[in-house]
Every structure is written in C-alpha cells, then in structure tokens.
Amino acid sequence: MGFQMPRGTQDIKGEEIKKWHRLEEMIRQFTYIYDYQEIRTPIFEHTNVFKRGNDSSDMVNKEMYTFQLENSSTSLTLRPEGTAGVVRSFVEHKMYGNADLPAKLYYMGPMCRHERPQKGRQRIFHQFGVEVIGAKSPLLDVDTIALGWSFLQAVGLKDLKVLINTLGDEESRLAYQTVLKEHFKDEIAHMCPDCKRRYEQNPLRILDCKIDAEKESILTAPKMSQYLNEESKQYFQSVLEGLDALGIPYEVDDKLVRGLDYYTHTVFEIVSESKGMGTQATVLAGGRYDGMVSYFGGPSMSGIGWALGMERLILACENEGIVLAEEEGLDAYVLCLSPKVSIQALQITNELRLHGYKTDTDFQNRSFKAQFKTVERKKAKVAIFIGEKDIEQGIITLKVIATQEQHSVPIENIIETMDTLFDEDAHEEHTCSCTSTQCNCK
Numbered sequence: 374m375g376f377q378m379p380r381g382t383q384d385i386k387g388e389e390i391k392k393w394h395r396l397e398e399m400i401r402q403f404t405y406i407y408d409y410q411e412i413r414t415p416i417f418e419h420t421n422v423f424k425r426g427n428d429s430s431d432m433v434n435k436e437m438y439t440f441q442l443e444n445s446s447t448s449l450t451l452r453p454e455g456t457a458g459v460v461r462s463f464v465e466h467k468m469y470g471n472a473d474l475p476a477k478l479y480y481m482g483p484m485c486r487h488e489r490p491q492k493g494r495q496r497i498f499h500q501f502g503v504e505v506i507g508a509k510s511p512l513l514d515v516d517t518i519a520l521g522w523s524f525l526q527a528v529g530l531k532d533l534k535v536l537i538n539t540l541g542d543e544e545s546r547l548a549y550q551t552v553l554k555e556h557f558k559d560e561i562a563h564m565c566p567d568c569k570r571r572y573e574q575n576p577l578r579i580l581d582c583k584i585d586a587e588k589e590s591i592l593t594a595p596k597m598s599q600y601l602n603e604e605s606k607q608y609f610q611s612v613l614e615g616l617d618a619l620g621i622p623y624e625v626d627d628k629l630v631r632g633l634d635y636y637t638h639t640v641f642e643i644v645s646e647s648k649g650m651g652t653q654a655t656v657l658a659g660g661r662y663d664g665m666v667s668y669f670g671g672p673s674m675s676g677i678g679w680a681l682g683m684e685r686l687i688l689a690c691e692n693e694g695i696v697l698a699e700e701e702g703l704d705a706y707v708l709c710l711s712p713k714v715s716i717q718a719l720q721i722t723n724e725l726r727l728h729g730y731k732t733d734t735d736f737q738n739r740s741f742k743a744q745f746k747t748v749e750r751k752k753a754k755v756a757i758f759i760g761e762k763d764i765e766q767g768i769i770t771l772k773v774i775a776t777q778e779q780h781s782v783p784i785e786n787i788i789e790t791m792d793t794l795f796d797e798d799a800h801e802e803h804t805c806s807c808t809s810t811q812c813n814c815k
C-alpha cells in the first residue's frame with residue numbers, strides 16, 4: 374500500500390499555489406491599507422480555548438480534532454477557527470491595555486474540522502480572518518465588513534451578496550430564546566438529534582439547521598426582529614445606514630443566526646451566487662461578540678470579526694472565470710553549451726538574479742536541443758548562450774525570443790544589455806532584491 378493524503382486534506386502545489394500567492398499578496402496589501410496587524414497563534418490550543426461552557430455549535434460539539442498525549446492530562450485541540458486563539462492571545466498579552474484600541478488583527482492559516490468532505494468543505498482548510506477587539510460602535514461593524522467587501526471586489530468577484538442580521542443584545546436574545554423554546558416545544562421531538570441538543574443549549578441555532586430547514590415549524594418561527602429592545606434596534610439601524618453610506622449592498626436575512634454561540638448584535642455573511650458552489654456558498658462569515666474577552670480573563674470588552682474560506686474563495690473565482698495567476702515565464706535562460714564553462718554559466722545566472730532577473734540555467738550538461746526546449750517550456754524572454762569559444766573571447770550572445778534578434782556583447786555588458794532589452798517599465802515589475810547600486814531598481 375502506498376501513502377495517501379488523509380481524507381479531506383490536499384496538497385496545494387503547481388499552478389494552484391500561484392493563486393494562493395496572488396490572494397495572499399492581496400491580503401497583505403489590503404490589511405496594510407486598512408491598518409491591521411498580522412497575528413500568528415498556535416495551531417493547537419488547550420481544548421477549553423475552543424470548548425467554552427455549554428457551546429451548542431456543531432464545530433465545537435462534533436468537528437474538533439481533540440487529543441491527549443500519553444502520560445499527559447492536558448487536552449489539546451487543533452484549531453477549528455481563528456477567533457478564540459486571537460482573543461486568548463489578546464488577553465494573555467494584555468493587549469486590552471494598549472493606548473490605541475481597538476486592536477485590529479488579522480490572521481491567515483489552516484483550520485481543522487472533522488466534517489464530511491465535499492466540494493468547498495475540507496478537513497483542513499484555510500482562513501483569512503480579522504478581529505477588531507476593544508471597541509464597540511456600529512460604524513466599526515461597517516468598517517470591518519467594508520474590508521471584506523472591498524477585498525472580494527478587488528479579487529474580481531461579481532456574484533456576491535451580503536446577508537446581515539442582528540441577534541440583539543443579551544436582553545433581546547434571552548427574550549427571543551424564551552419565545553423560540555415555546556414555539557418549538559411540541560415539535561422538537563420530531564426534529565433531528567442536533568436540533569434536540571440545540572433546543573437545550575441555544576434554541577436560536579435551530580434556525581440554522583440544514584436538515585430541518587424546510588420544516589413547517591422553522592418556516593413559521595417567530596422573528597428575532599420582533600423581540601429586539603430599542604437599543605438593539607437602533608444599533609442595527611446605524612449599521613445599515615453605515616453600509617448604505619459606503620455603497621455596500623446588503624440583504625437583511627432574519628434567519629441568519631451563524632454557527633457560533635458567542636455572537637451579539639451584528640452577524641453577517643458574504644455569499645457567492647455563482648453556479649457550482651452548492652450548499653457551500655458562504656465565502657465569508659462573522660459577527661460581533663461580547664463576553665469572549667472576559668471569558669479569557671480580560672475586562673468586559675466587545676469584538677467583531679470575520680473569517681473567509683480561502684478554498685471557497687478560489688472556487689468562486691473559478692466559477693466566475695477569474696484568472697488569479699497569469700503564467701509568468703523566465704526573463705532569461707542561460708544555456709551552458711559545454712561542461713567546461715559551467716562555472717561561468719552559473720556566475721552569469723547568479724549575476725542576473727542579483728539584478729532582479731528571473732533566471733535559470735542547466736546543471737546536467739544536456740544537449741543544446743534539450744536546453745532550448747526548456748527555454749520554450751519556461752517561456753524565457755531571452756536565451757543566453759555560453760560556449761567555450763565565447764568565454765575565451767569574452768563575448769556572450771543573447772537571443773530575444775519574441776523577435777529572434779541576437780546580440781553579441783562583452784561579458785561585462787550583460788546587465789546593461791538586459792536593462793536595455795527590458796525597458797525600464799518592464800524592469801520595474803521585478804521584485805528586485807539586489808544590493809547593487811547599478812541596478813535599475815534603485
């Protein structure tokens with residue numbers, strides 16, 4: 374038997390990884406412009422970081438990879454989400470004492486959930502998420518949603534919908550829970566086992582059930598909006614006005630309750646309506662949370678955050694025909710035409726790289742024909758020939774593939790020649806890390 378990846382996991386490589394690089398680059402740009410700081414928290418935490426009290430979510434109850442090592446009484450869990458670890462860290466490092474609150478943090482990385490793998494649903498998947506902790510204002514909710522919205526716009530997605538709802542404050546929520554319990558009282562015996570659990574732990578979550586979704590009792594359930602107190606109504610109204618002001622289109626969805634128990638006030642999702650997402654259409658999801666900072670031993674502070682599924686984002690891009698990564702060829706390929714000049718070929722290759730030219734060469738003494746095939750396959754813009762005679766005479770030949778024109782120049786002029794061939798604009802595109810004062814990048 375060979376070795377295979379565990380079910381629900383994937384190797385991301387080849388052309389696929391270029392899409393990830395492109396998206397990660399955009400994430401860095403966006404979080405920079407919106408003034409967020411990256412935070413990297415451990416990939417496993419003590420189990421009680423995720424399993425807090427009587428949480429009713431599927432994620433906490435059914436999907437966690439929890440383990441305990443032999444001879445250890447410590448229970449650890451592979452992180453299924455980002456928020457808990459970030460808030461734990463916020464409290465542990467007393468970030469609540471910082472002068473400039475809210476803390477605006479973002480993360481990127483793998484999450485692990487034991488779910489049934491399907492399109493857009495893996496057991497290891499990746500999230501880009503943000504948490505804004507230590508301040509509460511409806512416009513901060515808007516600002517946080519705006520980052521997610523503009524990022525997805527910049528990626529190029531068109532078939533997007535923002536769904537938004539409010540769960541109100543604690544008072545409103547408790548009032549609503551009582552009403553919901555009453556509503557489902559007679560029906561709960563006929564509902565799925567998860568709903569039975571939710572009925573006890575958090576009846577709101579019944580509205581989120583994928584199995585019972587079409588049941589009469591769910592369809593006729595009383596609406597949260599009727600049980601909001603004045604303050605909660607006003608808060609939500611201000612969020613909607615802020616979204617209007619920024620021109621972010623949304624749809625109020627009063628069935629949106631979201632998967633985690635700690636949410637209060639605003640909850641939202643950004644859904645891709647492109648064909649082919651199946652039931653995994655939610656690309657980004659989040660909400661405001663109270664109580665989490667104090668759970669971890671910090672002061673009573675509010676936070677808001679969201680997480681975006683990278684695999685689902687890539688799927689949505691594919692569905693909409695968005696090309697995330699153009700194939701990029703080499704700037705130059707150095708053909709080493711004799712084993713006797715392999716050192717010189719390597720020197721020239723190295724020199725070109727130090728000047729920011731994406732370059733490669735041959736290390737296997739392959740035939741001219743084989744090396745030239747590589748020039749074509751790697752889409753090199755310039756082929757550089759290094760032969761014994763050339764080196765003796767101190768001359769090398771460059772061939773511009775697009776025009777077939779050839780230049781034979783003194784070895785010491787190679788960079789100058791390349792700079793002329795690649796006009797300044799083209800050269801600026803290089804991510805040049807050279808330290809040479811001669812280079813165009815300076």
Ligand code: ATP
Nearest residue numbers: 486493494495498632655656657658680681682685
């Ligand atoms: P779902 O209802 O689809 O299970 P969720 O409510 O569990 O989603 P969140 O915990 O809010 O999802 O995670 C935020 C985002 O992370 C989701 O909107 C989705 O894009 C992505 N995501 C969640 N679980 C998975 C998974 N198993 N595989 C791939 N992406 C996922």
Ligand code: MG
Nearest residue numbers: 431432488632
């Ligand atoms: Mg889920």
